[in-house]
Amino acid sequence: MSITHRLGAGQAALPVDRSDPSAGLPARKLPLGTPKAPRATPLTRRYESAWLTAAGTVETSTRLAPATPLFEEAFSALARGSVLMTEDGPVAIEDLQPGQRVLTAEGRAEQVCWIGSMVIYPGAGNGDALEDHVSLTRITAEAFGAGRPGLDLVLGPRARLCLRDPRLRRVSDAAAAYVPARAFLDGISVIEVSPSVPVTVYHVVLEHHGSLRVAGLEVEAFHPGEGVERMIDPRMLSLFEAQFPQFASLAAFGPPAHPRLTRFEVESLWE
Numbered sequence: 001m002s003i004t005h006r007l008g009a010g011q012a013a014l015p016v017d018r019s020d021p022s023a024g025l026p027a028r029k030l031p032l033g034t035p036k037a038p039r040a041t042p043l044t045r046r047y048e049s050a051w052l053t054a055a056g057t058v059e060t061s062t063r064l065a066p067a068t069p070l071f072e073e074a075f076s077a078l079a080r081g082s083v084l085m086t087e088d089g090p091v092a093i094e095d096l097q098p099g100q101r102v103l104t105a106e107g108r109a110e111q112v113c114w115i116g117s118m119v120i121y122p123g124a125g126n127g128d129a130l131e132d133h134v135s136l137t138r139i140t141a142e143a144f145g146a147g148r149p150g151l152d153l154v155l156g157p158r159a160r161l162c163l164r165d166p167r168l169r170r171v172s173d174a175a176a177a178y179v180p181a182r183a184f185l186d187g188i189s190v191i192e193v194s195p196s197v198p199v200t201v202y203h204v205v206l207e208h209h210g211s212l213r214v215a216g217l218e219v220e221a222f223h224p225g226e227g228v229e230r231m232i233d234p235r236m237l238s239l240f241e242a243q244f245p246q247f248a249s250l251a252a253f254g255p256p257a258h259p260r261l262t263r264f265e266v267e268s269l270w271e
Contacts, residue, residue, distance in 0.1 A: 043067040047075055051114040051246040052098035065239055069158075070232065074222050074243060075118040076156035076201040078214065079136055084204075085213040093202045104210035105162060105218040106257060113246050114205035116222070119198050120157075136193045136201075137181045139217070143189035149215035154193065155181045156201035162211040162218035162258060176258045178220045183263035205244065210257045223256045 045067035050060045065071050078084075082093045085103040093115075096102075101109045120134045137155045142148060160178040168177050184190040203222040204212060211218040229237055229250050241250060 045071070045118055047071065047243060048117045049114065049243060049245075050098050050116075051244070052111070053246070056099070058098050059245070061245070063243065065243065066236075070228075070236070070240060071243070072118070073158040073203075074224070075116040075203050076120070077159040077203045077219060077222065078201060078212075079154040079156055080200045080202070082153065082155075082202075082214050093204075094200070096204070102204070102206070103213050104206070104221075105213055106210045108208070108210060110206040110208055110210055110221075112204055113207050114222075114244060115202060116205075116243065117200055117202045119200050120195055121198050122195050134195070136195060136199065137185065138191045138193045139181070139184075140189045140191070143184075144217065147216040149217050151215055153215045153217060155219070156203075157182075158203075160220040160260065162220060163261075168261070172259050172261065174259055178256075178258055178260045180263055205246075205253070209254055220257075223253050224250050225260070226256065 043066070044064045047063050047065055048060070049063070050058055053059055078093045080092075080094050083090045084093060084096060086096070087101045087103065087109050091100070096112060096115060098112050098115060101111050104110050120136075134157055136157065137159065139149055139153045139155065141151050159181040161181050161184070162176055163179045164176045166175060168175055181190075182192070185192055205223075206221045209223045210221055212221050224240075232240065237250075241247075244250075247253065
């Protein structure tokens with residue numbers, strides 16, 4: 001894929017090589033009828049969704065949408081094989097169905113109203129950062145203490161963990177906050193993993209936002225974030241809202257269970 005670089009304000013032009021007869025001359029016009037080079041089009045990704053309708057039935061869909069962080073975050077928290085705690089016992093994410101009730105770390109049983117998934121391919125660029133490779137986060141058994149997690153757990157690139165620590169009050173008004181799982185990478189017990197084969201990753205929307213209990217850890221259920229509808233243009237907003245047919249608008253997600261922190265805010269806690 002080619003990228004065109006333009007001169008920005010204050011950026012000097014490159015010197016002209018006068019030994020080249022064509023240097024400094026206007027670009028040669030192409031003959032009429034010569035096809036133009038195709039414009040670069042935004043990358044898209046196939047997103048799978050299953051949701052619970054108002055009638056209590058389950059509908060599914062496959063949609064193509066931009067491969068950008070806005071969309072990918074809604075589909076890429078849990079890798080295939082992750083086990084969630086439900087009212088009926090442990091259930092693998094690939095077997096979970098809308099309408100089931102999962103047990104949250106907040107002490108509630110919440111109904112699953114939407115499940116989304118996408119496939120990560122080896123060597124594929126992540127969203128609009130085409131030079132990067134998509135990576136997963138492997139948290140080894142008991143990395144955060146006894147049974148946390150009970151077994152090795154692989155999380156998707158957009159997963160957030162619920163961190164509970166009194167020091168959080170330094171940067172927020174709460175004793176619990178959601179933190180990107182990647183903020184805990186240490187190369188020993190929390191490791192960055194590049195997939196060698198296609199991997200399906202998932203995310204879950206609950207009737208009321210909360211933290212999924214996954215293998216002894218607390219993983220944030222999907223929430224688009226407060227005020228996201230004011231940050232994107234109407235066309236993109238409409239396309240994004242269409243991913244969640246169970247809701248009339250993003251406002252139906254309700255308030256998040258806990259605030260979110262960036263990786264840099266978390267790092268400042270340990271200084």
